Structures are given as structure tokens and as C-alpha cells.
Amino acid sequence: MASIYTVNEETLLNIAMVLGGEDGVRIIEVLNDRENITVEELTEVTEIQINNVRKLLYRFYNHSLVTNRRFRDKETGWFIFQWSLQPELVEAYVHSTKQKILKKLETRLDYELTHEFYHCGNPQCPNTTFEDAMETVFHCPSCEEPLHRVDNTPVVEFLEKKIAEIKEELET
Ligand SMILES: [Zn+2]
Incomplete structure (x- = not known):
């Protein structure tokens, strides 16, 4: 082709x-x-x-x-x-799709940076936000085990890396 x-x-x-x-x-x-x-x-x-x-x-x-x-x-x-x-418009479509992804990643990064997360250590249970953890006095809403603070630095770093990559692609 x-x-x-x-x-x-x-x-x-x-x-x-x-x-x-x-x-x-x-x-x-x-x-x-x-x-x-x-x-x-x-x-x-x-x-x-x-x-x-x-x-x-x-x-x-x-x-x-x-x-x-x-x-x-x-x-x-x-x-x-x-x-x-x-x-040209195919290119424009790709560009706008990347911008949408960028926006989603930035929203997610903002969420990660402005929230604290807690987890019981049980792989089946989801993360709990600080607000929800308060309500259950820091016990898991699913299994009732005590909750511990989750370090979301790896998630934040991953998001920051992806955002930087897409921004670079959009600039070239
Ligand atoms: Zn649990």
C-alpha cells in the first residue's frame, strides 16, 4: 500500500x-x-x-x-x-483524539493529587478515598479489615510520564 x-x-x-x-x-x-x-x-x-x-x-x-x-x-x-x-483531516482527527486523551489523563492526575487513598491489603477490595474511609472509621467497606494509606506515587508518576509524552506528540 x-x-x-x-x-x-x-x-x-x-x-x-x-x-x-x-x-x-x-x-x-x-x-x-x-x-x-x-x-x-x-x-x-x-x-x-x-x-x-x-x-x-x-x-x-x-x-x-x-x-x-x-x-x-x-x-x-x-x-x-x-x-x-x-x-489533513485524518491528521486533525488524530490530533483531537489525542487532546481528549490528554484531558482525561490530566483530570485523573488532578484527582490522584487531590485525594488520599486507603486500602485493606485484600486484592479483591477496591481503593477507598479519605472521605469514605472516615465514614467507616478506617475499615474496609467491603471486608471490614483495617485500612492503610496507599502510596499513589507510582500512579502519579505514570500519569505524569504519559501526559508529557502526549504533549510532546501534539507539539511536533
Ligand atoms: Zn477489604
Whole structure:
């Protein structure tokens, strides 16, 4: 597959999989090879039902992965749509996805930094926040064993590392 696009092929196909499953991947693979292809041609090459091809193309269109151009057939007078990948917008989609992940990680980091966590040492039991631990007088709400302060430094460090990585990716 000769890709001229700025996002790598793996990322592109991952997005196609999320949005359109295996049929979606198949369509994006064809569009990665050929520009200006009609729904009929796509149906023939992929052997996916035409209604499904159309549905997936519009889903990709709504997520700015593909673009179309329209012109009138000189003989029949009907409009013909041709579809192509939209490389800059694929890049934009990846960018906005990374920004969403970054926001989630930052929210989680903030939560970790502003809360204290307690745990009984029982692997099946979840962590308890300071507020909840107060209510049970520092006994586990699940097994009633005494709670101990959890050192969340490894979690904080992991989150900080991930956030720095994504920020760097977004800047380049
Ligand atoms: Zn417990």
C-alpha cells in the first residue's frame, strides 16, 4: 500500500476499525490506494453490499476521514460522487483524539493529587478515598479489615510520564 499521508497506515486503519469494523477497514484500504472512486466501484472491489458501502462512507465523511466531489455525468445528466481520503483531516482527527486523551489523563492526575487513598491489603477490595474511609472509621467497606494509606506515587508518576509524552506528540 503506497501511502502518501501524514498519519501512518496503522493509525488510519485503527480509526477505520473503530468507526466501521472490518468492512470499514476494507474501504479505507482501497481509498488509501485509489483516489476519486465511486460507490459502485468500491462495492465491486470490496464485495461489500452497496448500502453498507454508502453508510460507511457517510460515517467516515461525518468524521472528516473522507471527502467527496460531485459532478454531472454528461450522458445521463445524473450526479456522480467520487470519494477520496482526506489526509489533513485524518491528521486533525488524530490530533483531537489525542487532546481528549490528554484531558482525561490530566483530570485523573488532578484527582490522584487531590485525594488520599486507603486500602485493606485484600486484592479483591477496591481503593477507598479519605472521605469514605472516615465514614467507616478506617475499615474496609467491603471486608471490614483495617485500612492503610496507599502510596499513589507510582500512579502519579505514570500519569505524569504519559501526559508529557502526549504533549510532546501534539507539539511536533
Ligand atoms: Zn477489604
